[in-house]
Amino acid sequence: MSKVKHHYDQVADIYDGRYDGERGRQYHTHICDHLMTRIPKGAQLLDLGCGTGLFTHRYIQAGGRAVGLDISRGMLSKARDRCRQGEYIAGTAEVLPFRDSCFDVVSSMLAFSYIRNPGALLAEAWRVLRPGGHIAICTLGRNLLTTAVPVVYHVWERLGVRQVGVGTFDEHYYTERELAGLLRDAGFCSIHSKYCSFAHHSLPDPLFALVKKVEPFVEKSAPYLAYNICASGIKPEEETAGES
Numbered sequence: 001m002s003k004v005k006h007h008y009d010q011v012a013d014i015y016d017g018r019y020d021g022e023r024g025r026q027y028h029t030h031i032c033d034h035l036m037t038r039i040p041k042g043a044q045l046l047d048l049g050c051g052t053g054l055f056t057h058r059y060i061q062a063g064g065r066a067v068g069l070d071i072s073r074g075m076l077s078k079a080r081d082r083c084r085q086g087e088y089i090a091g092t093a094e095v096l097p098f099r100d101s102c103f104d105v106v107s108s109m110l111a112f113s114y115i116r117n118p119g120a121l122l123a124e125a126w127r128v129l130r131p132g133g134h135i136a137i138c139t140l141g142r143n144l145l146t147t148a149v150p151v152v153y154h155v156w157e158r159l160g161v162r163q164v165g166v167g168t169f170d171e172h173y174y175t176e177r178e179l180a181g182l183l184r185d186a187g188f189c190s191i192h193s194k195y196c197s198f199a200h201h202s203l204p205d206p207l208f209a210l211v212k213k214v215e216p217f218v219e220k221s222a223p224y225l226a227y228n229i230c231a232s233g234i235k236p237e238e239e240t241a242g243e244s
């Protein structure tokens with residue numbers, strides 16, 4: 001975990017260049033849109049691995065209140081600059097510094113792959129959610145296109161490339177079924193999961209525009225080519241762990 005923390009402290013100043021520039025913003029907004037459709041607006045959100053606050057800000061702009069949590073103080077400092085209305089706390093998503101049942105929504109955007117003990121994160125999310133509360137996670141999925149990512153990043157790390165996400169972090173990419181299964185095992189119900197995003201921010205320009213056009217088709221008819229998975233669930237009003 002300290003390597004991930006160190007990495008994000010080091011790249012905090014260039015992070016928004018990746019996800020808040022021209023193509024990066026379209027990519028990030030697209031996956032945020034997916035997450036937003038799965039959660040109630042105007043409620044109290046906890047955003048795990050909030051980074052520079054892109055999703056936290058989006059939720060607040062839509063009328064909600066939000067706390068962002070991240071292991072990187074460098075990223076949190078950027079989040080504070082972006083959106084003063086949010087509250088930002090340093091810590092790991094696997095051990096949450098909040099009392100039971102105090103949030104309506106827990107989200108995690110592009111951070112779940114770094115979590116060593118996903119069961120611990122989900123148990124903590126369950127604990128801090130009110131009965132009836134929602135969880136929504138968007139993370140890089142495991143498919144033909146993403147399998148090569150850790151190998152490429154490992155080589156780039158050895159070559160000294162300084163770029164967001166570049167390094168060897170023992171990340172875990174999930175299939176849709178695995179992610180849904182983790183939510184179910186943690187006791188969430190009404191589980192929904194969906195592959196999303198095909199136009200990757202790293203594609204060069206005319207190609208990005210072209211791929212963006214076929215993105216809806218890929219998400220609907222060839223989802224195994226999409227990069228991310230959005231999975232969501234609800235903490236039952238009555239605690240019925242294990243049901244879905």
Ligand SMILES: C[S@@+](CC[C@H](N)C(=O)[O-])C[C@H]1O[C@@H](n2cnc3c(N)ncnc32)[C@H](O)[C@@H]1O
Pocket residue numbers: 001004005008019048049050051052053054055069070071072075091092093094108109110111114115116
């Ligand atoms: C790719 S960034 C995503 C940031 C933000 N959610 C977004 O969508 O732009 C991954 C973030 O997860 C954070 N992170 C990684 N492991 C974490 C952990 N165990 N607990 C909390 N945050 C973590 C990193 O510090 C980093 O800010």
